[in-house]
Amino acid sequence: MADVLTVLALLLVAVAATAAVAVRDPARQALVLAVLGLALAVLFTVLQAPDVALSQLAVGSALTPLLILLSVRKVRRRGQREDGGR
Amino acid sequence: MSVLPYLVAGWIFLAGCYGIATSRHLVHAVGCLAVCQSSTYVLLLAVGYRDGGTAPVHSDLAPGSRPVVDPVVQALALTDVVVGATVTALLLALVMQVAKRHGTVDPDELSELRG
Amino acid sequence: MSRRLRMWVLAVGGLGVAALLAAAALRLPGFGGDDHPYGERAVEASLARRTSNTIASVNFDQRAFDTLGEETILFAAVLGTVVLLRQTRDERQVRPAPERVAAPVRRYALVMLPVALLTGLYVIAHGQLSPGGGFQGGVVVATALHLLYIGADYRALERIRPVGLYEVGDAAGEAAYLILGVAGLVGGSAFLANTLLPYGTFNTLASGGTVPLLNAAVGMEVACAVVVLLARFLDQAVEIERSTGSGNDRGE
């Protein structure tokens, strides 16, 4: 029955990854990517890889979203000046 | 059950590829590439897993007292998570340059510009 | 290529890859199987060298050369980003207006800054014992410094963060890794071989020979690299060319 946890974590990762692709607005996608990172961290812990889970948490919780949001901010500002929208 | 993790890894990879190919915004495409990257971690760790095993980290575990999972694949995935993030940053920097030079981040409009 | 044709190519390619992946998955050793020849040997080698975290032993001892490659990719990625995001001639730097931050958030950030720094250093220092190491801890340390951006504003962060120093630190981390590798060569064995230092007592901070040193070098490089990366991104998003864009950049 130890499989229930593994299967649940796998399904959550699959759903979160699909959602991360389906959400088209990059700022909102950053939020889904953060949640995908959390789901991956749980999966890695369940697969007994705490080192990898720690890596994923460190990168996914604050660093990647910050990079994406800053890029979006820069790109949007420029896009608005050029043609008034993205 | 014995192939489900591999199939999930394949699904994540294909979903990410679909996102990249149909993306209308380069930052979104970079995000989809990050999704593709994560599929490799799932595959690697699934290959290294052993039923009833635990992590080969012996700070709180007497060596040999419990079966352990494969550490080699974990070492591969662990470095790539961090290095992958910096590569994502490089790609985002490229996107900013594209936005500066061409004033758009829609891949379709960019290909029209070129030819 | 038209959009419709592209979708067809994507569908054909995707289905082909899906079929190949499914066929490969069926032939892979089953999930949770008992046969891990490399893993067992890695654990044995790690215990023989008294490194308690086998993953750290694989990264910084058994496959240290591979980690040098990873580190070089990281270094090159940061270098590329720095070159791409430098301030060009047609851009100008504008001092951002000071942000208004609510007092509780500021207090939280100022209290958490040392806590997060300490957590990061703990994760780096215990890399060869418990889960953690230079890669993870470096990111935590770098993120911790950016609590100042959240708690105050960009100017406060700039005051405590001389980017040039962190660029030097990045290169020094990479160089330290190489020098430790060459030291192994000079010491009479191979490049990056873990034969230089005594292996120490199992499960203590100084165990594992050169593993803690390589770990610290990587931690320094990763922390400095992430600080430099975020500095370039923040420069672009907050400082450079702020006045020419419209002030209110609200999304759809």
Next chain:
Amino acid sequence: MNGWLWTATVLLAVGFGPVVWAVATGPVGRRVVAQNFGTSAVCLVMLLLAQGYQRPSYTDLALVLAVLGPVGTLVYARLLADDLSPHPPHTNLLTAAAALATTAVVVAVCAATGPGRAMVKLLVTGALLVAGNVIASRAVSGGYRNAEATSHG
């Protein structure tokens, strides 16, 4: 599979499953709230897993998440402020639920570990998680906007 792991499974399904759905749909405010709640849920799952696998060293994961998770939410609160301010989301109920769940889990795990250094680490993790969650929730829901106006004139 022991009771700790079953609790973790249930918490993952009930606490984190809806988060994945909520973060993918709806207005930006709700998505940020979902991300913040997901951080708390996953942190508790990590604590339960560490106890369930009898690996105290796994609690480092919960500690790092308790430190960095709220930082991520504050990043969103800062950079998406323009999207959040017109319709600030309501977070009081969720914050209270997260704080209650954190207290329950930390107390249970502490009771199982007994006094010592491990218990101190658990208590620190729990305190950081609750404090971070409360601050981040209020920052997202605009609860500090009035305080801001008074403190800066």
